[in-house]
Amino acid sequence: MSPPSGNLILALNSGSSSLKITLYSRRSPSPNSPNDAPAVDLVLSASISDISAPPAKFKLKGTAAAKSGSSEGSSVSKEESVDSIRDHASAFDYFLRCLEEEASIKQEDIQYICHRVVHGGNFAKPVVITKESYEDIEHLTDLAPLHNGAALSVIQVCIDKLPHAKSIAYFDTTFHRPMPVHIASVALDQEIAKKKGLKKYGFHGLSYGFILRSVAKFLNKPTEQLNLIVLHLGSGASACAIKAGQSLDTSMGLTPVSGLPGATRSGAIDPSLIFHYTNRAGKITHKPSAAVPVDVTVAEDILNRHAGWKVLTGTTDFGLIAERAELEDEDEGVAERNVYRLAFELFVDRILNYVGAYYLKLDGQVDALVFAGGIGEKSVPLREAIARKVRCLGFEVLDEKNNADVGESKGTVVSISVPDTEKSGPGAGGRNKQILVCHTDEQFEMANDCALDRSRW
Ligand SMILES: Nc1ncnc2c1ncn2[C@@H]1O[C@H](COP(=O)(O)OP(=O)(O)O)[C@@H](O)[C@H]1O
Numbered sequence: 001m002s003p004p005s006g007n008l009i010l011a012l013n014s015g016s017s018s019l020k021i022t023l024y025s026r027r028s029p030s031p032n033s034p035n036d037a038p039a040v041d042l043v044l045s046a047s048i049s050d051i052s053a054p055p056a057k058f059k060l061k062g063t064a065a066a067k068s069g070s071s072e073g074s075s076v077s078k079e080e081s082v083d084s085i086r087d088h089a090s091a092f093d094y095f096l097r098c099l100e101e102e103a104s105i106k107q108e109d110i111q112y113i114c115h116r117v118v119h120g121g122n123f124a125k126p127v128v129i130t131k132e133s134y135e136d137i138e139h140l141t142d143l144a145p146l147h148n149g150a151a152l153s154v155i156q157v158c159i160d161k162l163p164h165a166k167s168i169a170y171f172d173t174t175f176h177r178p179m180p181v182h183i184a185s186v187a188l189d190q191e192i193a194k195k196k197g198l199k200k201y202g203f204h205g206l207s208y209g210f211i212l213r214s215v216a217k218f219l220n221k222p223t224e225q226l227n228l229i230v231l232h233l234g235s236g237a238s239a240c241a242i243k244a245g246q247s248l249d250t251s252m253g254l255t256p257v258s259g260l261p262g263a264t265r266s267g268a269i270d271p272s273l274i275f276h277y278t279n280r281a282g283k284i285t286h287k288p289s290a291a292v293p294v295d296v297t298v299a300e301d302i303l304n305r306h307a308g309w310k311v312l313t314g315t316t317d318f319g320l321i322a323e324r325a326e327l328e329d330e331d332e333g334v335a336e337r338n339v340y341r342l343a344f345e346l347f348v349d350r351i352l353n354y355v356g357a358y359y360l361k362l363d364g365q366v367d368a369l370v371f372a373g374g375i376g377e378k379s380v381p382l383r384e385a386i387a388r389k390v391r392c393l394g395f396e397v398l399d400e401k402n403n404a405d406v407g408e409s410k411g412t413v414v415s416i417s418v419p420d421t422e423k424s425g426p427g428a429g430g431r432n433k434q435i436l437v438c439h440t441d442e443q444f445e446m447a448n449d450c451a452l453d454r455s456r457w
C-alpha cells in the first residue's frame, strides 16, 4: 500500500448491517500505462459490521500519512468492538475520527466521496449529490428498505462534516438498464406498471461491472464478446446473465428481496403466500431497529428482515451453515431434521433455477460461470455442490483447485476449472466453459470510475 498523497477518493458501501469504507489515492495519469491499469491506489480500508446488533465491530487497516521529512507512510491496524456505534451515520462518524487520530489523514485531502446507492430507479449514470438528487434517492427508499436509507444517512454526514468534498451516488441498478423490455416487464396492467415504475431493476450492478471487466482481463477477451453467468452470493444474493458484456437478466427485481434467498431475506415466493403467513401483511410498521427508520408494511418487513438464513437456522453465517449441514450424509431425509442442511440445499436448489434458465437464455454460449460475494468467494462446499449439477452443461470443477486457497492474494480472478484439454464430461471438445472465483470490489469499481472521469479532475 502506498502512503496517501492528496487527490483522495473515499468509497462507501452501506450494506444492510454493515458499512464498508475504502480510501484511495488517484494515480497521476501516465501516457505509458495500459488502458486497463487501475486509476487508484489503495490507502486504507475499514469495515463496521453488526451495526444493527451492537456492539458493532470496527476494523481499520492501511497506511497512515507520511510524517514530515519522510516519504514512507507507516501502517495502521485496529480492531475493536464499539458500543457507541448504533447506526450507519455514527459508524461513519467513528471512522472519520479514526482517520485523523489513527492515520493522521486530513479530511480536507478527500476530494470525492463515492456512495454505493442500491436503488437508483431510472438514473442512467452516477450523479453528484445535490438537494434535487438527494430527494430523488429519498423517494426510492421504500424500494430498497435495507439499503437506500442507510446510504442517505451517511451522505448527510458527508454534507455536514466534509462540505469541501463532492459526494457522488453510484447505483447498483445502472448496470441492468440494457435488460430487454420483455425481461424487465411484469405481467400486470402496463398502464399502472409504467405509471408506478413497477418493473425489474436488478441490483449488485457495481459488483457485476467489476466482475465483467476483471473476467475479460483474465480471459483476455473484450467485454463485448463475453457471455457470463455470475453468482454474487453475499448477505444479499443474486444471479446475472451477461450477454455480449451487457446485463440480459438478473434475479432481483423491483426490490432486492426477490430472486435468491439471503441472510435475512426470503427471495422469491408465491406472492399470495404472505397473506396466508400473516393477516397483518398490509399494515405499516415503523422499525426503529432497522438501519435507519423506515416505514414499510409488515409483509415487506418479514420478507426483508425476518426470513432467509437467520430464521431458518438462527445464524447468518453461511460458513457455519455449511459446516453443520452434515454434507457427507447422503440420506435424502437429512434436510428434514437438520435445519442447516435444509438451508444449504434450499440455496443450491434456488441457485440452479437461475443457472439453468440463464444457460438457455444464453443459448449455451457461456464463457464462464463466476462465483463472487462472501459466500461465492469463500464457501468451498457450496461451489462444489453447484459444480456437481452443472457438469452436465460442460462446466467442470477441478476439486484440488476448488479446495485450494483461492483468496485474494491468488489474484482477483482465480480459475477452479478442469483445463479444457483434460475435460472428459459433456463439455469435452466444446466451448471453453470456465468456472471462476472473482473477488469482487464495489468500492474499487466506484473509485476507479471516479478517478478515470476526466470531467471531475
Ligand atoms: N468462510 C465462509 N464460508 C461461507 N460463507 C462465508 C464465509 N465467510 C463469510 N461468509 C458469508 O459471506 C456473507 C457476507 O458476504 P458479503 O459479500 O461480504 O456480504 P455483504 O456485502 O452483502 O454484507 C455472510 O453471509 C457470511 O455468512
Ligand SMILES: CC(=O)OP(=O)(O)O
Binding pocket: 015, 016, 118, 172, 203, 204, 234, 235, 236, 237, 256
Ligand atoms: C442489493 C443487495 O442486496 O446488496 P447487499 O448484498 O450488499 O445487501
Ligand SMILES: [Mg+2]
Binding pocket: 015, 234, 235, 236
Ligand atoms: Mg454486498
